[in-house]
Amino acid sequence: MERELPASLLMFISSRSAANRIFEALQKQGFGDLTIAQSRLMMGIDPEGTRLSVLAERAQIAKQTATALVDKLERAGYVERVADPTDGRARLVRMTSRAKKAIPHARAEEDRIEREWRAHLGTERMQLLREALTDLRKITDPYQ
Amino acid sequence: MERELPASLLMFISSRSAANRIFEALQKQGFGDLTIAQSRLMMGIDPEGTRLSVLAERAQIAKQTATALVDKLERAGYVERVADPTDGRARLVRMTSRAKKAIPHARAEEDRIEREWRAHLGTERMQLLREALTDLRKITDPYQ
């Protein structure tokens, strides 16, 4: 008698699978120095640049962790820190052209995964899954 | 115009929320020395004990990582290593009574989360979500 796995664990399994695939896709495209945590942080950067503390909040990590990740991203040439014209204490983290080149590859793999999942589940169930997950986010994502 | 988040990211958000809640619940019940990774490994232990390499495979981590996690679990009194009577090379990782006391608390929080999610989504949508996730596992979980 098999115990039913919690929905959260099932989500963990599939989301990890997806994260690994995106990570591997980036590696193959010449972005092998990016890690999953770094990529996740980078995804939170707005086109005009984003403050470190905002990035930390979006990724739900401490400021110190974000500092360390941005340090590595900067050294690898993915982001740059520029002064925030509206606040002398703050700096904006901005993507460089290298990061902008990586994004489409990540998005492409995301789309590929999404299509495979849709093909496996069928269009309608995939749609229901998306809606349920989006709805669930309202009570599981403290930062909207 | 907001870009639709990938389903995998939505899963990541909710699964992390659940993992944090279970982790915090265990902390409050006197199991504050358990980490999320250690708990996850422990969940893979069968009643009669399980080989380290099997645990590593189930958690999808390297043997060395599993060794390190079991070391910590052993030092904290959650598991013990006993000889495998069927294979002189192997040892079985078994839960101690302390671990067995922790399990119900984790399960209880899991159930609480599951109920809240069901209340939020409605019984039918929650059921559809579960089924879709279970089905998806067939193509996202390399170890069944």
Add this chain to the structure above:
DNA sequence: TTCCCATAGTCCTATCAACGAACTATAATA
């Protein structure tokens, strides 16, 4: 049997992620 290779687990080492605490500089407010 004996020999060779596979397997189970560990040790060593290195890297990454993560964060509490303390600190500096700037902004905002009383």
Add this chain to the structure above:
DNA sequence: TATTATAGTTCGTTGATAGGACTATGGGAA
């Protein structure tokens, strides 16, 4: 102006992770 809040960094520590090399045991082939 003095005080307090905020943005970000630095320091130090812990945990997770894995590559590579190693030991001991098991299993199959000659």
